Amino acid sequence: MADPNSTDEALVRLEDPERRGLTGTTPADAFEVARDPEDVSRAPDPADERHPPQWRQDFPIDWPKDEHVARREFARFLVLTSSAFVAGQGFIAAQHLIRERRPAAAERRKVTALSALPVGAAAVFSYPGEHDKCIAVRLQDGSIVAFSQACTHLSCAVIPKVEEGVFFCPCHEGYFDLRTGRNIAGPPPRPLPRILLETQGDDVYAVGVEQRTVT
Secondary structure, three states, X not given: OOOHHHHHHHHHHHOOHHHOOOOOOOOOOOOOOOOOOOOOOOOOOHHHHHOOOHHHHOOOOOHHHHXXXXXXXXXXXXXHHHHHHHHHHHHHXXXXXHHHHOOEEEEEEEEEEHHHOOOOOXXXXXXXXXXXXXXXXXXXXXXXXXXXXXOOOOOOEOEEEHHHOEEEEOOOOEEEEOOOOOEEEOXXXXXXXXXXXXXXXXXXXXXXXXXXXXX
């Protein structure tokens, strides 16, 4: 018959802290900290308000309710912050579109003279700044159109091909309509910025720039 004392002594040796981690010497959960059955988070219970437990007098904080409110407030904060961010981005985008469609304020500057620009001819000029190269073309009907000479792809200088009715970008073979500046082929993503013109007698003046995302 086995001696009970020897069994207890063997169990003590197996559960000795120095033997922790040794395979096969003790149950895997022998050294886990036991959880208090009362230490469980739960949803707020209205009954706690009507019939508060005795310990509430010493510990008035309802942790489940407090945690529930904290999460709700945090979710509300995230929603409000995200909404404000989206509204701000929408406002910025709207302002950008308005500015793009509004002709840029610029000084009035002479471009060429009607007598100096025969049908089919082109004249290069700078507007609104000295480094902003533009090009004016006299069309077959006698009207004059002018656009920025910088391709909207990578800003290479476009070349007018009046007989073909296009502006051509030799860098990546982009094409724009000669009359409207609309991008019609190749990699350019937008039309050419239009230079607004006014004619006074024989003189042609540039009076503004129209940035466009579509024709």
